[in-house]
Amino acid sequence: MHELSVAHALITSVQESLTDSHAPVREVHLTVGMLSGVVPEALTFAYEVAAADTALADSVLVIHRSPIVIFCPTCATTCALPDATAFFCVNCGTPSGDVRSGKELTITHLVLDDEPALAGERG
Amino acid sequence: MNEIVNLEKNVLEKNDLLAQNLRNSFAEAQVAVSNWVSSPGTGKTELLQAVLTRAIEQGISAAALVGDCATDNDAKRLAQSGAPVRQIVTEGMCHLEADMIAGHLSDWTETGWSLTTTDFLVIENVGNLVCPSGFDLGEGLRVALLSVTEGEDKPVKYPQIFHSADIIIVTKIDLAAAVEWDVDRAYEALRAVNPDAPIIETSARRGLGIDEVLAHLIAAAPATARQFIGQETP
Numbered sequence: 311m312h313e314l315s316v317a318h319a320l321i322t323s324v325q326e327s328l329t330d331s332h333a334p335v336r337e338v339h340l341t342v343g344m345l346s347g348v349v350p351e352a353l354t355f356a357y358e359v360a361a362a363d364t365a366l367a368d369s370v371l372v373i374h375r376s377p378i379v380i381f382c383p384t385c386a387t388t389c390a391l392p393d394a395t396a397f398f399c400v401n402c403g404t405p406s407g408d409v410r411s412g413k414e415l416t417i418t419h420l421v422l423d424d425e426p427a428l429a430g431e432r433g
Numbered sequence: 434m435n436e437i438v439n440l441e442k443n444v445l446e447k448n449d450l451l452a453q454n455l456r457n458s459f460a461e462a463q464v465a466v467s468n469w470v471s472s473p474g475t476g477k478t479e480l481l482q483a484v485l486t487r488a489i490e491q492g493i494s495a496a497a498l499v500g501d502c503a504t505d506n507d508a509k510r511l512a513q514s515g516a517p518v519r520q521i522v523t524e525g526m527c528h529l530e531a532d533m534i535a536g537h538l539s540d541w542t543e544t545g546w547s548l549t550t551t552d553f554l555v556i557e558n559v560g561n562l563v564c565p566s567g568f569d570l571g572e573g574l575r576v577a578l579l580s581v582t583e584g585e586d587k588p589v590k591y592p593q594i595f596h597s598a599d600i601i602i603v604t605k606i607d608l609a610a611a612v613e614w615d616v617d618r619a620y621e622a623l624r625a626v627n628p629d630a631p632i633i634e635t636s637a638r639r640g641l642g643i644d645e646v647l648a649h650l651i652a653a654a655p656a657t658a659r660q661f662i663g664q665e666t667p
Contacts (some may be wrong), residue, residue: 312564314530320444336435340444345567348592393594396625402566405628409595415444415567422436 316348316415317356321366323417335369337421337429344378363399378412448568451531455538455571458548465553465653468529468570470594471578472587476604477639478507480578482652486515487643493651494550496536499557500529507557517546528564529556531571540593544565551570553650567598578606582612585619592626600631607636628645 324338338357342348350373357371377390382399388410389400398405443449443491459466471479481497488495495514499507500521508520519541521533534556538548548554556572558565577598579587582605594599601623609616623632631649635642 312567315526315528316444316567319447323442323444323446324440327438327442332438333436345593345596347563369480393627394596395589395594397628398625405624407628407630409596413567417440417442417444419440420438422438424435 311347313352313356314360316353317360320357320371320417321360324363324366326421327417327420333422333424335366335420335422337370337372338366339372339374339418339420341374341376341414341416341418343376343412343414344391345409347414348415350375369399374418376412376414378408380406380411381408383407383408445567445569448531451535452569452571454574455531455535456600459571459573461553462548462551464548464551465571465574465650466556466572467553467576467600467650467653468556468558468565468572468575469578470558470562470565470575470598471560471580472562472583472591474595475560475578475583476579476637477557477560478510478579480602480604480635480643481515481555482511482555483640483643485516485555487647488553489651490664491647493647494552495555495650496546496551496553497555497557498534500533500559502526502559503562511557511580517541519546521663527559527561529558529567529570530568530616531597534570534595536581543616562594566593570633574599574650576600576605578602579619579623581606581614581619585615585620588619594600595623596626597631598627600633601627602642602646603632603634605636606639606641607639646648 343351354371361367378394379388379390380397381388382404384402384404385399395409443633451500485495496517498519498521499511500523501507502523502525505520514519519537521537521630556570575598577595633642633645
């Protein structure tokens with residue numbers, strides 16, 4: 311259950327990215343690579359636990375899965391794998407451990423609440 | 434319209450930065466550091482005890498940090514090799530993180546132990562095939578172990594950890610016939626998730642493969658050091 315560690319790191323990271331006067335956070339968008347070792351369901355559960363009693367308590371974690379992309383030396387191009395169980399080029403079958411993406415655990419963006427106090431700042 | 438704040442921020446940024454700092458200090462000290470991961474019961478400690486014993490016999494300066502949820506049983510076992518050993522008790526936590534390594538190395542140094550006089554340092558992670566995979570400890574080598582008493586398909590069931598390994602060690606090979614271990618199926622599963630890592634067959638009880646494991650750990654030192662020193666001063 312390392313997802314609790316990940317959730318704590320995630321919440322700290324989001325809080326550090328915001329100024330004190332920000333509008334409430336509605337959504338936290340996270341890209342979770344298929345090779346990151348993080349289980350989305352476990353992270354969603356851990357996030358709710360870790361966010362309680364923080365400024366993110368009412369926010370929702372939105373997880374976007376990203377595939378494992380390997381480089382195939384035979385085709386000289388990259389391809390996305392259907393899962394993490396077979397590191398072979400999907401086009402020609404060449405084995406390749408040359409992973410170009412899929413390990414990421416990245417907070418892409420936040421969606422802040424539509425708060426009246428900030429209405430004048432939006433276009 | 435709700436306000437969007439773009440971040441593109443790595444969640445494990447703090448751990449990764451700390452791990453990179455550790456990696457730089459390992460490179461400066463010319464010490465080869467390996468992170469050993471496997472499920473509980475694979476035989477990490479038994480094999481490490483044999484490897485450390487062999488190293489000490491040959492006058493190689495080896496040391497070990499060992500992580501467990503509770504007890505210092507493994508540190509006591511590894512210390513029988515004669516190598517300096519330090520236990521990390523995680524109090525239930527399922528994996529080691531870079532700040533634990535940094536903290537323990539700092540405390541260890543205060544007791545008179547020195548990284549710079551160490552040829553290789555082994556970090557035995559908490560027995561767990563899932564959680565340690567995403568946490569960089571600054572190691573130069575990640576070693577994943579699979580015992581013949583586990584299912585041959587375990588590598589594809591836990592692909593992240595076996596994929597992340599630089600070296601794969603098969604343990605308890607002396608029991609392979611007794612448990613009718615299907616070597617072809619196991620290698621097929623290992624190669625499906627990790628096409629490149631060397632695979633070493635070992636038996637700690639019979640002394641098989643110990644020298645080969647030791648050679649890999651030692652060989653990693655200068656190359657690793659050069660690689661990361663090179664990155665530091667391009």
